[in-house]
Amino acid sequence: MNVVKISLANLKEKKLNSFLSALLLTLGIGMISLLLLLNKQLDEQFRRNIRGIDMVVGAKGSPLQLILSSIYQIDAPTGNVLLAEVDALRKNPFVKTVIPLSMGDSYQGFRIVGTTLKYIEHFQAKISQGQLYNASMEVTIGSKVAAVSQLKIGDTFASSHGLDAEGEAHKEKKYKVTGIFEANGSVVDQLILTRLSSVWDVHAHEDEGTGKHEEHDDHEESEAGKQVTSALIQFRNPMGLMTIPRQINDNTSMQAALPSIEINRLFSLLGVGIETLRALALIIISIAGISVFISLYNSLKERKYEMALMLSMGATRTRLFLMLLLEGLMLAVIGYFAGIILSRAGLWLFSKAAEQDFHYSLRKFTILPEEIYLFFVALFIGFLASALPSLGIYKLNISRTLAEE
Amino acid sequence: MISSTNLRFSYSPQKKFSFPDIQCKDKETLLILGQSGKGKTTLLHLLALLLQPETGQISIAERPVTNLSPEEVTKIRAKNIGIIYQKPHFVSSLSVLDNILLSNYLADRKENIHKARLLAEKLGFAEHLPKKTSQLSQGEQQRVSIARALMNEPNVILADEPTSSLDDSNTQNVITLLKEQSASIGASLIVVTHDQRLKDEFSNQVHL
Structure with missing residues (x-):
């Protein structure tokens, strides 16, 4: 038995809530990562070919x-x-x-x-x-x-x-x-x-x-x-x-x-679309954070007695806090990796279409440095969304909670 | 062994309790009877170190345990006290077996699966170990919480209305098990209840 096992069991206990939170994160991360990949590879393809042509x-x-x-x-x-x-x-x-x-x-x-x-x-x-x-x-x-x-x-x-x-x-x-x-x-x-x-x-x-x-x-x-x-x-x-x-x-x-001017113009036209999608992805990620927050907040209300019980059995508040935090972090990690996989699948589909129409392929599936930052962003969101409701554990009155139910 | 002297507690200036002195030696049993509102649960929580008394002393295993830091209190409780609550509550996401092992884990002890199985067999719910606790009947759940209270071989077992939601035959069963099991590990057993059915089961009684 350890904190990870209990956290996992809790996530499994609320399958649909966990699924929704992870799904939203997956979509948000997936979109941002796909945009990063496309932006980088299109940019590379375009810049490589105009090099030296004035x-x-x-x-x-x-x-x-x-x-x-x-x-x-x-x-x-x-x-x-x-x-x-x-x-x-x-x-x-x-x-x-x-x-x-x-x-x-x-x-x-x-x-x-x-x-x-x-x-x-x-x-x-x-x-x-x-x-x-x-x-x-x-x-x-x-x-x-x-x-x-x-x-x-x-x-x-x-x-x-x-x-x-x-x-x-x-x-x-x-x-x-x-x-x-x-x-x-x-x-x-x-x-x-x-x-x-x-x-x-x-x-x-x-x-x-x-x-x-x-x-x-x-x-x-x-x-x-x-x-x-x-x-x-x-x-x-x-x-x-x-x-x-x-x-x-x-x-x-x-x-x-002049290629440099025309390509900059093309990218600024595309840029509007990319900015819009990026904003949408950020909104989805925020909603994912809120979803984690709400589902943990609710489950914490339901599990108040469980928490008091574990405290009376010798658990420290910090240990329980970590356990709850871990639930949010695990969702964030699951959402991140699913999102990265999703973006690769998206890139693959996009590349297939682009190859058919233009003979250009966009097939670099390696992790971008920006995606490593994205991982920390996901962790931060998971941390914030689970830490806020979990702080309640420090205020929980064991005796009253146990006596009330 | 557990004893208390001059215990007083107040939730507010209007709601004050002062409790008679209590003593329960190893392997002995004590029934605390009282109607609702007499402070039964308050007394149990004081004895379980879940509440700090305003005045008075408690000692467990001949060691005074008042005026300790919260960390020390948590450790002493995990090591020396097994509590059985009125309604059996569990960590609902974990299996019956894991709920029992949880008392080992939270008290920072090695998980003793062998002992958990042995207790489950003695208390008659061995076939339910892999199930979720919510799948068990009330009587079965109460027996699981007895097993959980026994896992760390505590010095004192405190039971708060352990039979109030059980029918007569289950009540008889649970009380017999409680007495047997606490005697087998040499613990003091204190049962707090308003359940008049238990009056004849205990020779030592305190009325609130």
């Missing part, structure tokens, strides 16, 4: 859409711009690199992106098998693409028009897989990369139906008259930020979007 240029439209489509590959592109216009930016002394992107086709929902070697360099993608594409219509695929589509080196496939899996297939021209990238957590994992010329080739065939467009030049960036979807720009120094975006927006048919 500006994106593309067709006029929504700047956020341009960023989402060009950097994260999760929204439709805004349209096409002339490659010549993009290339003109190279002459600007503030511009360090220009990485043109051409997209519009996909395979099994994975986007085929025509680009230059700079793109691969930028995301530090390394080849794990095979080699990098070397000619038009050759592709190197990201690790997730390889895992899901089961494509192997040497396989050929026909791309489909559009960015979802149901697009019409370009049957005449087939891509050939020459290599697979290592998984590195960046957007490259979910892309099929090829030369810019491949994308032009596929669509040239569509449009004209004749003629060969085998391009062998190594200067595909300098192609004139061709179109690309957008370009990622790096500046040589921050002065570029001050002048170039305005120049582009005012003097060209393109628009310039």
Whole structure:
């Protein structure tokens, strides 16, 4: 026999009350923990992919859409711009690199992106098998693409028009897989990369139906008259930020979007929702605390005689106080761990949905440092909610209580 | 053995009690009879050290026990006094067996399951040990509380109206058990009651 055993027996005796208190705590903790996890992982995913990209240029439209489509590959592109216009930016002394992107086709929902070697360099993608594409219509695929589509080196496939899996297939021209990238957590994992010329080739065939467009030049960036979807720009120094975006927006048919500004705007929009959910979670946790308080307060009133009895049998008031405190703390611990498990289940479901729609996965189930603080918050709530009613044990009149009933 | 001299107690200036001196040697029994309002429970609580007398002395096992600190009083009570209350009360979440063992635990003694089983067999509720106390009848519950009072082999057993809610045959049963068991551990037995059925069971009597 010990205090823990008696406390547990008391919790079991009031199964429904204990269940309600633990359930409320579970929900509150689970929500907060899920928000922490999502916030952290989304933030990581978003920040990792914009690192080093100072500006994106593309067709006029929504700047956020341009960023989402060009950097994260999760929204439709805004349209096409002339490659010549993009290339003109190279002459600007503030511009360090220009990485043109051409997209519009996909395979099994994975986007085929025509680009230059700079793109691969930028995301530090390394080849794990095979080699990098070397000619038009050759592709190197990201690790997730390889895992899901089961494509192997040497396989050929026909791309489909559009960015979802149901697009019409370009049957005449087939891509050939020459290599697979290592998984590195960046957007490259979910892309099929090829030369810019491949994308032009596929669509040239569509449009004209004749003629060969085998391009062998190594200067595909300098192609004139061709179109690309957008370009990622790096500046040589921050002065570029001050002048170039305005120049582009005012003097060209393109628009310039700054990833850091757009992503901050996106997060502040999401932030309202996250704040609301967090407030809701805090309210639920407070109600859980009140529920523990009320159920202990009531059971203490019912058990007043039991307490007096135990005191007359030699228990000290402090021992009984600890016993009652333990009931609240045990509920808090149960609620905390159930909440942490619940949040992982929630994250798993969320990740499944996100993978289906965007090919992003959010699968880090480790305990966050904030969640350790959360544990102490839960303990504190359990402590407060059980200590307040349990203090009554110090005022209990043993003789009167025993005589009254 | 327990004895008291010149005990007085008052709840308020209008409600004062002064009690006759009491003495009950080891293995002896004493019946304290009185109508309601005569201070029976007050006297029992004074003897059980649950109340502090205004004046007077109590000694248990020939040791004076008045004017001690609350911690000392709690220890002495746990070690020397077994109390049986009018209505048997238990820790409702625990089983019958755990309720009996609770007196060992709260008195900081080793839990003696063997002894608990032995007492349960003697008092006739061995088959109820794993049950919750609320599943037992009144008579059975009273026998469980006798077992609980005996667990620490106290020097004094105090019973407050132990038979008031029992029928005649259960009353007879409980009183016989009380006498037998307190004699077997050499304790003094004091029964406080207004139950006239017990008058002929005790040779030593005090009337309030």
